[in-house]
Amino acid sequence: MKILIVEDDLEILRTVLKYFDSFGYVLEKAKNYQDGLAKVNEFVYDCVILDLNLPDGDGIDLLAKIKQKNKSTGVIILSANSSIETKVAGLEIGADDYLTKPFHLSELNARVKSVVRRNKYEGDNAVRFNEIIIDTASQEVTVHSKKIKLTKKEYELLLYLVINKNRVLTKQSISEHIWGDFIDRTDSYDFIYSHLKNLRKKIMEKDGLDYIQTIYGIGYKFAEREIE
Amino acid sequence: MKLSKYNLGVIILILIASQAILAFLLFLGQPYFQLQGNSFFALLLLFFILELAALLIYEKINTARIKTSFGRFIKQIKLGNYESEESHIIQKYDFVNITDIQIELSELVGRIQADYNEQKRYIENVSHELMTPIAIIRGKLELLIQSEKITKSDFKLISQIMTKLDRLTRVNQSLVLLSKIDYNHYQDKATISFNDILDETLNLFEDQIRIDELVIRKDIKEDLRFNMNENLAYILIKNMIKNAVIHNIEKGYLRIKKLEDANGIQIINSGAVIHASTDQLFKRFQVEGGYQDSIGLGLSIISKICEVSGIKLTYTHHEGVHTVTIQF
Structure with a gap:
């Protein structure tokens, strides 16, 4: 998967690159509008992460050029401006998603995956982790080819964890992903716990392994357990 | 019709000047027109009357225009809307020739507008x-x-x-x-159906409601509609429900009902007994009841949205029963 990040803030650029590095993506970076335009004209990307506030040009304009060149390139706008109007403007001219700073890296990763999945013509809709297969088109989950019935929240939780597999996910990021940024209550961490407990039970009932690890005080990680 | 001294002076000056020019022209053209003394003056008088009438009509239209313009200007000041596309509102209002006060006002608005943009x-x-x-x-x-x-x-x-x-x-x-x-960022208005927003918001809080074992009762049969900004309507209802849920007690209740005698919503919930006055609670960063996660801005947001949307907001609490009412 080929991803271009157009962002003038070097620290954000570096942080995103570092997080994405270990997922095996092909990453390209552009520090400004001209740089971004040159890269977009030269290569085809699966996804472009685009900051709207660029020093030498309008991000919205670059977005239009990306879409003009290749419709199936997914574009995720990254902006410090949370105003609804900009969000609407961005989506109207063809951005696939919109993320406001400050964002969680795990959330950005989930959005990238989702946008790329949606934009592929005959894409593989399955997200796999060993015996667990999540079909994102039908929203069905199987463990060892046996279907398990999940609630909407359990499904979203599982998909979020698997997409960010082998990464420690903070409780804050999970909470925001499932409930949005409006439910800002420490108690929502209790909800995560109870939904995860049910999810774990349902997976293990079909002889799936327990991949959900609790990271003390911080959050959770979906990974193969090390043999101790 | 009242004419200002300034305008009256201008009219008289125009009349005298044009009469003089006309008389001079007629005098020059006399060999060709062959006018007698009487018809000469009659013609002058006719022109005078026509001109006076034209000037007075013009003046009347002009005054009316200025009045409307000034009225709009005053309305804009009252609304506090400085989001105008033009860089200076004053240029749009042509009443500089009325009085000095208006000039001062225009300058003042210009300064306010500059401050506002800044x-x-x-x-x-x-x-x-x-x-x-x-x-x-x-x-x-x-x-x-x-x-x-x-x-x-x-x-x-x-x-x-x-x-x-x-x-x-x-x-x-x-x-x-x-x-x-x-700063009037949310200007666009539409007819908002509050029933849907209430249901959507209650859904959002279902986990909290389930874990705290809250009893929810929603007594709204017919739909409640009000003309306001859609984003603000969502933020308002979310904040109201959120307050009622997070400041509730375990196995408490939350009741949403339509006002009986008016268009409005009342949210009644169980909660802690608090001693601060309601005025105090509306102030920013005022947190009562020992709820640590609150940043103390929820009520300020509710109150601000009601203020700009023309909604009457009341909040009372008595021995652990909290009632928030919004009346459209």
Whole structure:
């Protein structure tokens, strides 16, 4: 998967690159509008992460050029401006998603995956982790080819964890992903716990392994357990 | 019709000047027209009357125009709407020739408009400038926790930093929202159906409601409609329900009903017995009832939205029963 990040803030650029590095993506970076335009004209990307506030040009304009060149390139706008109007403007001219700073890296990763999945013509809709297969088109989950019935929240939780597999996910990021940024209550961490407990039970009932690890005080990680 | 001294003077001056020119022209053209003395003066008089009538009609139209223009100007000042597309509102209002007060007023509005734009830019900049470093800190912490070398006690420290960083983000977002409402950012209005928003919001809080075992009762049969900004309507209802849920007690209740004798919604919920006056609670950063996660801006946001949308808001609490009423 080929991803271009157009962002003038070097620290954000570096942080995103570092997080994405270990997922095996092909990453390209552009520090400004001209740089971004040159890269977009030269290569085809699966996804472009685009900051709207660029020093030498309008991000919205670059977005239009990306879409003009290749419709199936997914574009995720990254902006410090949370105003609804900009969000609407961005989506109207063809951005696939919109993320406001400050964002969680795990959330950005989930959005990238989702946008790329949606934009592929005959894409593989399955997200796999060993015996667990999540079909994102039908929203069905199987463990060892046996279907398990999940609630909407359990499904979203599982998909979020698997997409960010082998990464420690903070409780804050999970909470925001499932409930949005409006439910800002420490108690929502209790909800995560109870939904995860049910999810774990349902997976293990079909002889799936327990991949959900609790990271003390911080959050959770979906990974193969090390043999101790 | 009242004419100002200035306008009257201008009219008389125009009349005298044009009469003189006409008389001079007629005098020059006399050999060709062959006018007698009487018809000469009759012609002059006819022109005089026609001219006077034309000038008075013009003046009347002009005054009416200025009045409307001034009326619009005053209305705009009252509304506090300085979001005009033009860089200076004053240029749009042509009443400089009425009195000095109007000139002063125009200048004042110009200054207010400049201040307003300055402040708007400032708020936008502050929000942008804060959000980027917060995003960087958050990202770096997310990278840090991926490290294998971190001990349990380090995780605890990082977790505490993250919690505070989240709070900082929320305070910043809420303050930005408050100033946006203050500066008429949310102008577009539409007819809002409140029943849907209430249901949607209750859905959002279903986990809290389930865990705290709250009893919910919604007594709204017919739909409630009101003309206001859609975003603000959502934020208003979310904040009202959120307050009623998070400041509730275990196995408490939450009741939503339509006002009997007016168009409006009342939310009644069980909660802690508090002693602060309701006026106090509407102030920013005022947190009562020992709820640690609250940033104390919810009620300020509710009250600000009601203020700009023309909604009457009342809040009372008595021995653990809290009632918030919004009346359209």
